[in-house]
Amino acid sequence: xxxxxxxxxxxxxxxxxxxxxxxxxxxxxxxxxxxxxxxxxxxxxxxxxxxxxxxxxxxxxxxxxxxxxxxxxxxxxxxxxxxxxxxxxxxxxxxxxxxxxxxxxxxxxxxxxxxxxxxxxxxxxxxxxxxxxxxxxxxxxxxxxxxxxxxxxxxxxxxxxxxxxxxxxxxxxxxxxxxxxxxxxxxxxxxxxxxxxxxxxxxxxxxxxxxxxxxxxxxxxxxxxxxxxxxxxxxxxxxxx
Amino acid sequence: xxxxxxxxxxxxxxxxxxxxxxxxxxxxxxxxxxxxxxxxxxxxxxxxxxxxxxxxxxxxxxxxxxxxxxxxxx
Numbered sequence: 040x041x042x043x044x045x046x047x048x049x050x051x052x053x054x055x056x057x058x059x060x061x062x063x064x065x066x067x068x069x070x071x072x073x074x075x076x077x078x079x080x081x082x083x084x085x086x087x088x089x090x091x092x093x094x095x096x097x098x099x100x101x102x103x104x105x106x107x108x109x110x111x112x113x114x115x116x117x118x119x120x121x122x123x124x125x126x127x128x129x130x131x132x133x134x135x136x137x138x139x140x141x142x143x144x145x146x147x148x149x150x151x152x153x154x155x156x157x158x159x160x161x162x163x164x165x166x167x168x169x170x171x172x173x174x175x176x177x178x179x180x181x182x183x184x185x186x187x188x189x190x191x192x193x194x195x196x197x198x199x200x201x202x203x204x205x206x207x208x209x210x211x212x213x214x215x216x217x218x219x220x221x222x223x224x225x226x227x228x229x230x231x232x233x234x235x236x237x238x239x240x241x242x243x244x245x246x247x248x249x250x251x252x253x254x255x256x257x258x259x260x261x262x263x264x265x266x267x268x269x270x271x272x273x274x275x276x277x278x279x280x
Numbered sequence: 281x282x283x284x285x286x287x288x289x290x291x292x293x294x295x296x297x298x299x300x301x302x303x304x305x306x307x308x309x310x311x312x313x314x315x316x317x318x319x320x321x322x323x324x325x326x327x328x329x330x331x332x333x334x335x336x337x338x339x340x341x342x343x344x345x346x347x348x349x350x351x352x353x354x
Contacts (some may be wrong), residue, residue, distance in 0.1 A: 212346065213339040213342070216343065216345065216346050217339065217342055219346075256338075259331055259335045260335065262335070263335040263336065
């Protein structure tokens, strides 16, 4: 049985050196390109006819659009409409990256913490800047819950600031850990199938069920990432006090 | 205690958190089932929130798993 973590190895396909920086085109970059091409092709092909009565492909695209639009409507409200393109892109990228990673012998882009952390940091910085621009210094009242006795303030404000700063970390680790743990588990069970010979049918059945679970998780994590982005955006746009 | 042994024990201790996660996931789906049992019409409204809660709780399990992996393979 191979090393279950070997599937996450980044291999340079076209080595490029830029001074002291290694900016090679790796298998990770290649699959990012694949994901972007897939999403672009899908959305463009599906909407090319713009039929009044949608066909099968167009229905799927409209379903995805309506899903994300509904998330923004429910969690952010009307003010969130301006941010729809960003959130839709984020959702489609993560979803497609997760699902492409489920195909055997492919590379899961989102199984590297630097990729997920880059997205989470972008969301975090963007949301903070939006909050500061929309509300000015009044935005800092976000860290002061209303109706609190004065002597508790120093403690609670510190806790609020820490919990705010830990948002990008939890957002990034959640997606990365789900993908890494899931794929490692599939690989470990895959090893059992070969090792047990004829009795490998039992782990194979488990593997089929686990693949279904992993597909669910792939969708669920894209959904969770998007919902949390919406909630953070809501905190920045609709300051409650 | 040898370093290698301490690492294995530490990794084992790190995943104790999974007990809480098991309780959490059981609680989420238990509440979901009893809610749907009382009011089957609420199923469509409750399901996305249930899934969100499930994913958030499951993430805690994976945090523990990541800590265990860091201890084992650092």
